[in-house]
Amino acid sequence: MLETPTKTNVEVNRESSRLKRMLNFLNSKKVVPYVFILPFVISFLLLTFIPAVQAFVMSFQKVLPGQTTFIGWQNYERILNPTFYKALSNTTIYVILTVLILVIVPIILSVFLDSKLVRFKTFFRASLFIPSLASIIVAGTIFRMVFGESEVAVANQVVTFFGFEPVDWRYNSWSAMLLMVLLCSWRWMGVNVLYFLAALQNVPKELYEAADIDGANVIQKFLYVTLPHLKPIVIFVSTISIINGFRMFEESYVFWETNSPGNIGLTVVGYMYQQGIQQNDMGFGAAVGVVLILIIFVISFVQLLLTGAFKRGDE
Amino acid sequence: MKKILLLGMVIFLLGLLAACGGGEESSGGSADETLEAGSDIEDATELTFWTFAGTHAEFFNDAAERWNEENPDRAIKLISETYPFDQMHNNLLLALQSGEGAPDLVDIEIAKFPNFLQGDIQLESLNDQLDPIIDNFVTERLDMYSKEDQYYGAPTHLGATVVYYNMDIMDEAGVDIDSIDTWDDYVEAGKQVLESTGKPMSVIPTNWYGFWPYISQKGSGFFDDNGELTLANEDNIETLKFIDEMVNEHEIAVVPPGADFHTEEFYGFMNDGGAASMTVPMYYMKDFTEYMPDLNGKIQIRPMPVWSDSDIRSVAMGGTGTAVTSQSADVELAKEFLSFTKLSEEGNIQLWKQLGFDPPRWDVWDDPEVRADNEFYEYFHDDIFDILLDIRDDISGVNMTEYTPDVLEELGANVLHGVIREDNREPEDALKETAETLKGQMQ
Numbered sequence A: 001m002l003e004t005p006t007k008t009n010v011e012v013n014r015e016s017s018r019l020k021r022m023l024n025f026l027n028s029k030k031v032v033p034y035v036f037i038l039p040f041v042i043s044f045l046l047l048t049f050i051p052a053v054q055a056f057v058m059s060f061q062k063v064l065p066g067q068t069t070f071i072g073w074q075n076y077e078r079i080l081n082p083t084f085y086k087a088l089s090n091t092t093i094y095v096i097l098t099v100l101i102l103v104i105v106p107i108i109l110s111v112f113l114d115s116k117l118v119r120f121k122t123f124f125r126a127s128l129f130i131p132s133l134a135s136i137i138v139a140g141t142i143f144r145m146v147f148g149e150s151e152v153a154v155a156n157q158v159v160t161f162f163g164f165e166p167v168d169w170r171y172n173s174w175s176a177m178l179l180m181v182l183l184c185s186w187r188w189m190g191v192n193v194l195y196f197l198a199a200l201q202n203v204p205k206e207l208y209e210a211a212d213i214d215g216a217n218v219i220q221k222f223l224y225v226t227l228p229h230l231k232p233i234v235i236f237v238s239t240i241s242i243i244n245g246f247r248m249f250e251e252s253y254v255f256w257e258t259n260s261p262g263n264i265g266l267t268v269v270g271y272m273y274q275q276g277i278q279q280n281d282m283g284f285g286a287a288v289g290v291v292l293i294l295i296i297f298v299i300s301f302v303q304l305l306l307t308g309a310f311k312r313g314d315e
Numbered sequence B: 001m002k003k004i005l006l007l008g009m010v011i012f013l014l015g016l017l018a019a020c021g022g023g024e025e026s027s028g029g030s031a032d033e034t035l036e037a038g039s040d041i042e043d044a045t046e047l048t049f050w051t052f053a054g055t056h057a058e059f060f061n062d063a064a065e066r067w068n069e070e071n072p073d074r075a076i077k078l079i080s081e082t083y084p085f086d087q088m089h090n091n092l093l094l095a096l097q098s099g100e101g102a103p104d105l106v107d108i109e110i111a112k113f114p115n116f117l118q119g120d121i122q123l124e125s126l127n128d129q130l131d132p133i134i135d136n137f138v139t140e141r142l143d144m145y146s147k148e149d150q151y152y153g154a155p156t157h158l159g160a161t162v163v164y165y166n167m168d169i170m171d172e173a174g175v176d177i178d179s180i181d182t183w184d185d186y187v188e189a190g191k192q193v194l195e196s197t198g199k200p201m202s203v204i205p206t207n208w209y210g211f212w213p214y215i216s217q218k219g220s221g222f223f224d225d226n227g228e229l230t231l232a233n234e235d236n237i238e239t240l241k242f243i244d245e246m247v248n249e250h251e252i253a254v255v256p257p258g259a260d261f262h263t264e265e266f267y268g269f270m271n272d273g274g275a276a277s278m279t280v281p282m283y284y285m286k287d288f289t290e291y292m293p294d295l296n297g298k299i300q301i302r303p304m305p306v307w308s309d310s311d312i313r314s315v316a317m318g319g320t321g322t323a324v325t326s327q328s329a330d331v332e333l334a335k336e337f338l339s340f341t342k343l344s345e346e347g348n349i350q351l352w353k354q355l356g357f358d359p360p361r362w363d364v365w366d367d368p369e370v371r372a373d374n375e376f377y378e379y380f381h382d383d384i385f386d387i388l389l390d391i392r393d394d395i396s397g398v399n400m401t402e403y404t405p406d407v408l409e410e411l412g413a414n415v416l417h418g419v420i421r422e423d424n425r426e427p428e429d430a431l432k433e434t435a436e437t438l439k440g441q442m443q
Helices: A005-027 A032-058 A074-079 A082-114 A121-133 A136-146 A154-161 A173-201 A205-213 A218-246 A250-256 A268-278 A282-306 B002-021 B054-070 B085-098 B127-136 B139-143 B167-173 B183-197 B212-217 B234-249 B264-271 B282-291 B331-343 B345-355 B375-379 B384-394 B404-422 B427-441
Strands: B033-037 B045-051 B076-082 B105-109 B161-166 B277-281 B299-303 B320-324
Touching: A005 A032, A032 A282, A074 A282, A082 A121, A082 A173, A082 A218, A082 A268, A082 B427, A121 A173, A136 A154, A136 A173, A136 A250, A173 A218, A173 A250, A205 A218, A218 A282, A268 A282, A268 B085, B033 B054, B045 B054, B045 B085, B045 B331, B054 B076, B054 B331, B054 B345, B076 B331, B085 B105, B105 B331, B127 B139, B127 B331, B161 B167, B161 B282, B167 B183, B167 B299, B183 B234, B212 B234, B212 B277, B234 B404, B234 B427, B264 B282, B277 B282, B282 B375, B299 B384, B320 B331, B331 B345, B404 B427
Parallel strands: B045 B076, B045 B105
Antiparallel strands: B033 B076, B105 B320, B161 B277, B161 B299
């Protein structure tokens, strides 16, 4: 140990400098961001990207145990059938309704909640937000009971109180859509209200003062001062709602599992699940998934182009 | 331009995430309930059994204990796991597809069974067990779980479809149920019931239970012997018209609350004397005794009325086949145990005694043990098996193909809902359109 002290020192020095260089390298402005995103990138590649590529390949196959064969475009040719159109039209109507409701209503609610005139704000805010914490399965079960067929179910009691006939909620296409949209809106209303409330805090007070001086009334102030400042959040919320709407599965599943009468509750993801997993046709299910990706991609792209999200603020 | 590309990428990735996110509610998960038999025996071979019915798990558990008493040198440790219906079939499908994680023994429901008879079949043939005893079975039942002369499933019951009559209502209406021979008689009796009691004669669910038994009884089906789709053939259209008329013209039949025979709403409805009769396989006895206590002693079982152009008195319907998977570590033992549990004489007697199922082996139907008094005889009447023996040769099976699950799916989703419940589609159009849709799927 005492034989070559100098050597050890040199080694130690060398090692520590190597460590330092290593740390410096990891700490450098160019590298550090990549280190931080590495965990996400790895999990994304392993759990999302590779399976997605495999699903893409699978969409050209007939997948059976021990007999997986390439069948070209056959799965895609079969997609163009009435059931898929039904699923797609259900999903599209659902998306349109949820986007409208989940953008317009939260804006109005958040303006009220931000106003000085409303009392018990915290209570309202909390009660709007709490539904988003509920498990959808639990919420769906309650909804199914509320909208049961029997005359004593809550919804039917309300309906009959107003002098209407009791409704078979889960068996008409209009009420089926109503149930799904209602469940979704009930759950996400509070979250969207939060987004808009946050955005409202950023509207400069001076603008309102200036508007007051110019003699603007409440509605004019809302239209010309508040709304333009909410635009980025509107774009964000509507994009997320569109994407979530197209990938909707649970809201339908909790009411009918995958077999709704007349396919009134069938969604594209529900169709993918039904065909791919339940009917053992994974290649076809994968093809439906690929088509869904394309649809979401195109619609989101067009939407962001139209709303000008690609433009810089100063252009 | 760069920005557009970048944002495009972001959306694309979001889309990927979206498309991969669906269905998460239903995958994986642990069993609802696990039973173990023989865990205290040393050197016992471990076998796993998956089912979706808790009563089946108890049945297998009991069988394992009996097996261990009789075969101490080949003892087994049986682990029976009960999962929700959909989850169990999905997990099994993925396990067999990927070649890993399947149990030794598994219950597969009839409407799902064909899904597992595709590709290189991952189930073991039971022919070596069945060959010596096959003459004792109503073979129509075994055929449902077969492909190319190989039998893959051990039946749980015969599932002979019968009519359960509520005698309180029939007596009130003054109808003698033994005078109902044909379906036309049934409709006439129904009109009488409706007139004098205001109650519907029958219930027609909007899933395949409202259609399949009736066409099978006519000797028709969804496919012919060559596997060609015959959904929209003359017999089927005529039958659907007949059912449609019962519900929407004569109004002697209604869609059950909950649209199915296995819902809380329907149990309550029937228990309160909501309908005068229902057509359903024998296995429904257990539902009566469990969920409709008020009907104790009031129900009479009779074979289905016949169609005027056919002699078939009953149809074997529904039912679960238990299979041995190729992934089993000891296929021979699993097969022998399965045979002991469900194919042997003793096993069939137990099917009746423990589960109230009509055993698929007719040679036990007059066995003293089967005839011994139990809750089912008490609830219903004594001559249940005499009725079965009487119609034994006139029971028809159903023709299963790999596309049968698709047909059943479409029937429930499109045909019966529109024709029976909504009454906005003609039977002929509905069947023809659905047949076209299915042909597109069958490429």
